[in-house]
Amino acid sequence: MVAWFLAITFTFALIRLSPGDPATILFGTFRAQGYSIEDAKRMVQMYIGILPEESVWYSILKFFNNIFRGDLGISINWRIPVTRLIGIMLPWSIFYAAWSLAWAVIVGVLLGLLMAYYRHVAILNTTLRVVFSVLRSIPAWLLAVILHVYLAIGYRFFPPSGAYPGNVQPGLSLPFISGVLWHYTLPVIVLVLTAFPGWALGMMSMAISVLHEDYVIYAKARGISGRRILTSYVARNSILPIYTQIAPTLATLLIGTVWIESRFVLPGVGSLLATAIGVRDYPLMIGCYVIVITAIVFGNLLTDLTYGFIDPRARIGEET
Amino acid sequence: MFLHVSSVYDAMRRQILFFFKVLWRRKKAFVGFMILLIVYMIPAVLAVAGLIPKLPPAKSGWENIYAPPSLNDFPWYIFGTDFTGRPLLLCLVWGTPSALAIAFLAGLFTIGIGLIIGLSSGYIGGLWDSIASVIIDVALCVPSIFLALILAAVLPTDLKRNPLIIAAILSITAWAWLARSVRSQVLSLKKKEVILVAKAMGFSTWKIIFDDTMRFLMPFIFMSLIMSTVSAISGYFGIAFLGLFPVDVTNWSVQLNQAMSYLGALGLIRGGKAQLGFWLPTIMMILIQVALVNLSEIVEELFNPVLRVRLIGEIERRR
Numbered sequence: 001m002v003a004w005f006l007a008i009t010f011t012f013a014l015i016r017l018s019p020g021d022p023a024t025i026l027f028g029t030f031r032a033q034g035y036s037i038e039d040a041k042r043m044v045q046m047y048i049g050i051l052p053e054e055s056v057w058y059s060i061l062k063f064f065n066n067i068f069r070g071d072l073g074i075s076i077n078w079r080i081p082v083t084r085l086i087g088i089m090l091p092w093s094i095f096y097a098a099w100s101l102a103w104a105v106i107v108g109v110l111l112g113l114l115m116a117y118y119r120h121v122a123i124l125n126t127t128l129r130v131v132f133s134v135l136r137s138i139p140a141w142l143l144a145v146i147l148h149v150y151l152a153i154g155y156r157f158f159p160p161s162g163a164y165p166g167n168v169q170p171g172l173s174l175p176f177i178s179g180v181l182w183h184y185t186l187p188v189i190v191l192v193l194t195a196f197p198g199w200a201l202g203m204m205s206m207a208i209s210v211l212h213e214d215y216v217i218y219a220k221a222r223g224i225s226g227r228r229i230l231t232s233y234v235a236r237n238s239i240l241p242i243y244t245q246i247a248p249t250l251a252t253l254l255i256g257t258v259w260i261e262s263r264f265v266l267p268g269v270g271s272l273l274a275t276a277i278g279v280r281d282y283p284l285m286i287g288c289y290v291i292v293i294t295a296i297v298f299g300n301l302l303t304d305l306t307y308g309f310i311d312p313r314a315r316i317g318e319e320t
Numbered sequence: 321m322f323l324h325v326s327s328v329y330d331a332m333r334r335q336i337l338f339f340f341k342v343l344w345r346r347k348k349a350f351v352g353f354m355i356l357l358i359v360y361m362i363p364a365v366l367a368v369a370g371l372i373p374k375l376p377p378a379k380s381g382w383e384n385i386y387a388p389p390s391l392n393d394f395p396w397y398i399f400g401t402d403f404t405g406r407p408l409l410l411c412l413v414w415g416t417p418s419a420l421a422i423a424f425l426a427g428l429f430t431i432g433i434g435l436i437i438g439l440s441s442g443y444i445g446g447l448w449d450s451i452a453s454v455i456i457d458v459a460l461c462v463p464s465i466f467l468a469l470i471l472a473a474v475l476p477t478d479l480k481r482n483p484l485i486i487a488a489i490l491s492i493t494a495w496a497w498l499a500r501s502v503r504s505q506v507l508s509l510k511k512k513e514v515i516l517v518a519k520a521m522g523f524s525t526w527k528i529i530f531d532d533t534m535r536f537l538m539p540f541i542f543m544s545l546i547m548s549t550v551s552a553i554s555g556y557f558g559i560a561f562l563g564l565f566p567v568d569v570t571n572w573s574v575q576l577n578q579a580m581s582y583l584g585a586l587g588l589i590r591g592g593k594a595q596l597g598f599w600l601p602t603i604m605m606i607l608i609q610v611a612l613v614n615l616s617e618i619v620e621e622l623f624n625p626v627l628r629v630r631l632i633g634e635i636e637r638r639r
Contacts, residue, residue, distance in 0.1 A: 010458065019476055020475040020476050134606075137550070137610040142606065154583070252466075256465075259558060277562065280473065
């Protein structure tokens, strides 16, 4: 909570104090358009709720006051409240981030387990290492550009834009759901390809250290099958550090999608932020910032609170 | 104390020989180093030294835009031209100095701030430690690329021409995880005998930090330097792709963006007029990251004292 408060204060103050202070810039723009000083000030106040001459601390206090009343200002570009815009877009972003993260984690964890188990097979190891080092070097936005230009626009294997087919009515119907999944296939592939090597490598190093534990060696000596060891001994124990990563990553994915969502013309906070940045829509930019920071802080909190459910040792540690 | 020039020269020579010796042992890192040297560093040095011709003025006209490769004015037109009618190869080469400078500066800023905050809070402790921990927690909440994106949108254009400012924007909260892990490592190192002995012998805090603590952290620091350089490169070109840095033909990301619009708008994928303009900047952006990641594999060996003694012994014997 303190971190949330300070993170927003810091950024707000940084933007207000930097040479690119929105109030000053908007004021300059209106003056250049021929408004009188008084009118220009009133226009700035109307657009972003800040007067050019008011102090930074006063505007921060006002801003927090508004946040607690659920008011993030009004978007300059769309002229509707920022909270309503984000409210429309956020579910799409959460769906996209969660759906692709689920695939990335499942693929990564399974591959990591197998890599740890077959770590003595040299060919498999070197091939995967080379593939992973290349995949990890490609930024997600670059992969999105390449796949979008070639697979979606060039060869039309995948739909190039939109979250669902234009002729389908949104609702809980089979054509709508399958259409959404089909339209999100390529964006999900982009995120999974760039994200799963990280999960796989993390899982592998954890699983290798677990494989050297005494109880695993003992289980092997007892003649338990390799599959059983992997699922109920190794996986259960090495998945804990993975679990602590999931919620924060989900929250950061909400912004990692700025590039991907705007490239594939999907609805979401990412494409909203991309548009806001393009037209310098300050209230919307800060609004997206507040929402994402809130999501990150909330994700961390949720992980801390639920850690006991997934790791019985933490539960016992508390009781004794 | 009088330090003989030749002894300094000798020590440097030994260091460099040692570096190449380690490099030669690991072929993957060697390939990474060679790519970095040939594709990026040498062109950058040549460009800064003025040995490469200046960019010609833009040429308009359908036939000049994304013209096919040709041999006139060798070698600059071997990849054809870009969206402004300038030779593509020359644009790519002129992009190396700023890309390298921004990436390396951002890496240095990240490491510098992370080290200063992490080392001091772990070592000094007390009130400063609690304040620093709060700062680190706050910075950890804010993804660096996200804040960089917003700052890049807000700051005026003339500031964004300065590589120092861009590097500062890119590393604005990236140092946080480094500071946190340095802090926890220092806390555990504090209990090591070496440090306790140094303390008992009356060495000053800063001497202990820089002489004794840093020694243990060196592999980790270099690893983080390479990794934060890599993420700075990806962040820099990502933000430039959205058009938030000054539009400049020598920026690979701008080149990619233009080629992408050209390919997308005209649907000429199969005709392939802007294919080179699309793929060469892409390869330039990816290759530098692959090279750096591969190079990071030798960091562990570079600072491993056992290996170091053995290899330096080998170098000495051969002389």
